[in-house]
Amino acid sequence: MSFTTMLTTMLPGVGRTCLLFILTAVLSLILGIFVMFLRQSRIKPVAAVTKIYISVMRGTPLMLQLLVWYFGPFYLFGWSIRGYRFTAILLGFVFNYAAYFAEIYRSGMGSVPVGQNEAAQVLGYSKGQAFIKIILPQVVKRILPAVTNEVITLVKDTSLAFALAYQDVFSLAKQISASQTSFMPFLIAGIFYYIMNYAVAFAMDRCEKALSYYTI
Amino acid sequence: MTLLEMKGIHKSFGDLEVLKGVDLTVEKGHVVSVIGPSGGGKSTLLRCATLLETVDAGSIAYSGEYAVTMENGRAVYASPAALKSVRRRFGLVFQNFNLFPHWSVLRNVMDAPVSVLKLPKAEARDRAMGFLEKMGLADKADAYPCQLSGGQQQRVSIARALALDPEILFFDEPTSALDPELTVEVLRVIRSLAEEHMTMVVVTHEMSFAAKVSDHVAFMDGGVVVESGPAAQVISAPTQERTRKFLEGFNQL
Numbered sequence: 140m141s142f143t144t145m146l147t148t149m150l151p152g153v154g155r156t157c158l159l160f161i162l163t164a165v166l167s168l169i170l171g172i173f174v175m176f177l178r179q180s181r182i183k184p185v186a187a188v189t190k191i192y193i194s195v196m197r198g199t200p201l202m203l204q205l206l207v208w209y210f211g212p213f214y215l216f217g218w219s220i221r222g223y224r225f226t227a228i229l230l231g232f233v234f235n236y237a238a239y240f241a242e243i244y245r246s247g248m249g250s251v252p253v254g255q256n257e258a259a260q261v262l263g264y265s266k267g268q269a270f271i272k273i274i275l276p277q278v279v280k281r282i283l284p285a286v287t288n289e290v291i292t293l294v295k296d297t298s299l300a301f302a303l304a305y306q307d308v309f310s311l312a313k314q315i316s317a318s319q320t321s322f323m324p325f326l327i328a329g330i331f332y333y334i335m336n337y338a339v340a341f342a343m344d345r346c347e348k349a350l351s352y353y354t355i
Numbered sequence: 356m357t358l359l360e361m362k363g364i365h366k367s368f369g370d371l372e373v374l375k376g377v378d379l380t381v382e383k384g385h386v387v388s389v390i391g392p393s394g395g396g397k398s399t400l401l402r403c404a405t406l407l408e409t410v411d412a413g414s415i416a417y418s419g420e421y422a423v424t425m426e427n428g429r430a431v432y433a434s435p436a437a438l439k440s441v442r443r444r445f446g447l448v449f450q451n452f453n454l455f456p457h458w459s460v461l462r463n464v465m466d467a468p469v470s471v472l473k474l475p476k477a478e479a480r481d482r483a484m485g486f487l488e489k490m491g492l493a494d495k496a497d498a499y500p501c502q503l504s505g506g507q508q509q510r511v512s513i514a515r516a517l518a519l520d521p522e523i524l525f526f527d528e529p530t531s532a533l534d535p536e537l538t539v540e541v542l543r544v545i546r547s548l549a550e551e552h553m554t555m556v557v558v559t560h561e562m563s564f565a566a567k568v569s570d571h572v573a574f575m576d577g578g579v580v581v582e583s584g585p586a587a588q589v590i591s592a593p594t595q596e597r598t599r600k601f602l603e604g605f606n607q608l
Contacts, residue, residue, distance in 0.1 A: 257407050258453035262519065263442050263471040272470070276457045353456050354501040 140319050149327060152311040159297045159307065160335075163232040164290060170233060171240030175248070178241055189241075196238035202302045205231040209303050228300045232293075239289055247282035248274070280350045287343040291336050298332075308332070356383040357418070358444075358523045358554050359404065363425070364413035366399055373399045375578035376413075381523060381571075384552040388565035388586065391575035392601060397558045400575070401527050404556070405447045406438060417444040418522065443472075446516030450528040452508045454500040454515070460487065461496040464514045472519065479518075486514035490544060506537030510544055517548075524548070526557040542568075562605050566590045574598045 140148075177189040196204070209227035212218040220227070251274055259269035298309035312328035315321070359381040366374040374396050381387050389397045402408040404415060406422060410430050415422045422441045423430050432438065454463050465483035468474040474482075487493045490510040500508055509529055516524055526545065530538040542564050548555065549568050559565055565572055566586055573583040574593070582595040593599045 252453070254449060254451060254453035255455065258447075258449065258455070260407065261405055261442065261445075261447045262467040262515070263439065264467065268470055272466070273455055273457075280457070353499045355456050 140315070140321070142323065145315060145319075145321075145324055145327065148315060149308060149311045149324065149331075152306055152308040153331060155305065156297050156307040156309070156331075157335075159228065159232065159300060159305070160294055162229055163236060163293060163297070166229070166233045167236035167240055167293075168286075170237035171244055174237050174241035175244040178245060179248075193238040193241060196235050197242075201231065201235050201296060202299050204235055205299060205302050207231075224303055224305065228303055228305055232296070232300075236289070236293060240286070243282050243285045243289065244278065246285070247278040250281050251277050277355060280355065283343065283347050283350065287340065287347075290339055290343070294336050294339060295332060357381070358383050359556070360414075360416045361400075361404060362414045364400065364403055364415070365411045366396075366403055366408060367411055373578055374403070374410075377575070377578070377580055379404070379556075379573065379580070381554060381556055383522075383554055385571060386549045386553075386555045386557065386569040387571040387573060388569035389556065389558045389573045389575055390560070390562065390565055390601075391581075395576040396578045397575050398527055401447070401525050401556065401558050405445060405525055406442065407447075417441050420444070443519070444522045445525060446519055446521035446523075447525045447527065448509070448512050448516055448529050450531050452500070452505075452512045452532075454508055454512055456500050458499075459496065460492065460498050460500065460503070460511050463500065463511060464518050467515070468518050483514070483518055486517050487511070490514050504537060505533045506540040509533065509537075509541045513541075513544055513548075523554040523556065526555065526559070528558050528560065530559070530561060562590060562602065574601065576601070 174189060174193070177185055178193065180186045180189070205228060208231040209220060209224065212223070213220045255273055255277065256269055259273050264273070297307060300307050301310040301313065304310070308328050308331055312324035315324040357380055359379065361377065361379040364374050364377040364379075365372070377396065377400055379387070379389075379400065389400065391397055399408060403410050403413075409432065410423055412425065412428070412430050414424050414430075420437075420441055421433055422438060423432050425431070433441065455466075458466065461480070461483055464486060465476075465479040468479040468482065469476055484493060484496065487496055490513060492507060492510055492514070495503060495507060495511075500511065503511065509532075513524075513529075529545065530541050533541060538561070542561060545555065545557065546564075546568050557565070557569065569586045571583065572586045572589040574581050574589060574595070574597075576597055582589055582593055582598045589598065590602065593602060
């Protein structure tokens with residue numbers, strides 16, 4: 140198999156990896172906000188359950204969680220899991236990453252001085268206004284480096300989807316390498332992940348620079 | 356005309372009773388300084404007045420509009436809508452400024468009038484520039500708080516409070532985070548406001564400032580107002596032993 144054939148065979152995998160990455164990043168970054176609020180809920184049982192959820196997500200391997208999401212419905216309820224593969228993968232990734240993001244958000248919220256909220260309150264801003272206009276922008280600035288770390292990890296973690304036979308770059312590289320007894324697919328996959336993370340780091344760096352006009 | 360009337364204010368944090376029945380009345384156009392040792396309850400009193408803390412007992416009224424009343428021995432706060440209208444009557448200047456760091460100086464001063472009072476943007480901008488000019492900071496309108504000195508930041512925060520046109524302005528140790536030079540710069544501004552008959556309550560450790568600028572002085576210690584009266588009398592001829600001791604400490608420096 141020629142180099143170009145390898146590349147073109149692996150190309151659909153690139154698309155699948157990107158799809159999984161983008162969907163997971165967008166959904167988990169959003170879900171994380173809700174998880175953070177639930178985690179800090181004044182209703183004690185809600186906060187307790189959320190805490191357990193975060194603890195389990197962080198305390199068990201993501202690959203294991205993917206297997207549970209995919210095979211769980213069948214073993215537990217006897218449901219058919221035909222056509223459910225991608226949904227299971229997405230659920231596994233989104234719920235796992237939302238837990239991490241929620242904790243990053245929480246640390247960001249905690250690091251904004253109380254005085255900011257107090258000033259907003261005295262000036263007459265509603266709670267919603269104060270959060271959106273005053274607290275959130277400062278939280279974003281504070282958590283950006285931590286989020287960058289997590290997003291970069293996510294790019295690489297998408298390769299765990301091979302556990303559910305998702306035909307991403309990593310899976311295809313493994314298959315082609317085995318069938319062609321070649322090292323080249325691994326190299327191609329490695330370069331792809333590196334470039335993708337380079338792009339992520341570059342974009343996040345731009346965001347940080349855009350917010351560097353003020354210091355806290 | 357009485358702008359603020361606080362009666363029998365009690366406030367505890369856990370087992371620690373910080374305010375043990377404090378009364379404070381502020382007449383329109385007056386400057387009231389609250390002095391006393393740290394931990395005496397001055398800041399807590401101010402935080403209760405500005406609704407940042409909830410009182411355990413007592414009543415607070417702004418121009419007769421009640422924020423808290425006593426009902427059957429319990430402090431009961433007014434509805435959120437009523438509190439919102441009460442909040443419009445006062446402004447607060449913090450010890451550590453609490454400017455919004457992600458906004459320019461101008462936006463810090465004009466955003467609340469636009470977002471809260473729903474003033475048209477152009478009008479809010481003109482008014483904000485007016486206040487900044489008054490504070491000698493018109494040239495800093497486009498700067499960010501982190502680019503200003505502490506004294507400048509505090510003057511911006513005074514402008515921010517004035518922009519909402521409060522009836523009464525509170526200062527919580529406005530110069531405690533500043534060096535002597537910057538302190539003078541901020542005290543001068545407060546003094547100029549006093550000359551315009553702005554009603555103010557100033558928690559301060561600047562005794563000479565309190566003596567010169569305020570009409571009334573309240574000396575607080577141990578959660579009570581130990582002594583209060585005309586500034587000259589309380590500071591130069593205190594009648595209470597505790598007040599005398601506190602002020603002597605200052606003079607010995």
